[in-house]
Amino acid sequence: MISYTVQHVLVLRLLTCYSFESVYTLHNLLFLVSAEKTDRQQLGFYDFVRTKTGAYSRVLRRIIEELKKEKLIDVAEKSIQITPKGRSTGENLGSSLSPFSAFWNLCVDVVARYGDDPENLNRAVFNHLVFRRAKISEYIFLP
Numbered sequence: 001m002i003s004y005t006v007q008h009v010l011v012l013r014l015l016t017c018y019s020f021e022s023v024y025t026l027h028n029l030l031f032l033v034s035a036e037k038t039d040r041q042q043l044g045f046y047d048f049v050r051t052k053t054g055a056y057s058r059v060l061r062r063i064i065e066e067l068k069k070e071k072l073i074d075v076a077e078k079s080i081q082i083t084p085k086g087r088s089t090g091e092n093l094g095s096s097l098s099p100f101s102a103f104w105n106l107c108v109d110v111v112a113r114y115g116d117d118p119e120n121l122n123r124a125v126f127n128h129l130v131f132r133r134a135k136i137s138e139y140i141f142l143p
Contacts, residue, residue, distance in 0.1 A: 007063055008067065009093045009096050010103075011026070011064065013097060014026070015073060015086070016082055028124075029107070030055075031131070035131075036110065041103050042103070045057045045060055047059050054126070072090075
């Protein structure tokens with residue numbers, strides 16, 4: 001059994017509320033949310049590396065693997081979905097996100113801005129100034 005962090009709960013809540021075409025779209029969404037504010041947010045992901053397909057976070061990848069191992073999410077080639085066990089776990093732990101409501105609101109805003117079209121979201125990543133400044137395989141948010 002893993003120890004759930006608020007980042008685990010955030011991923012579960014995102015998967016409960018929204019459908020994602022792929023894991024890459026989830027990475028790109030959380031990059032855009034983390035890059036939305038100039039100051040670092042407590043719940044943000046800041047270990048993103050630029051890849052040919054967009055932004056990639058090793059921390060987010062580890063969280064996805066842990067949730068998959070616990071059978072809380074199901075990752076297929078073309079989708080990532082929450083399982084009934086994951087939905088229940090997310091609902092039970094959901095209150096831990098209360099102190100981070102500003103970050104959750106940013107997630108909702110970014111999803112609303114780009115709608116249900118993952119191409120718009122992915123295109124927004126490639127057009128983001130911070131992303132464009134980084135070279136492939138380079139950290140996007142410099143320490």
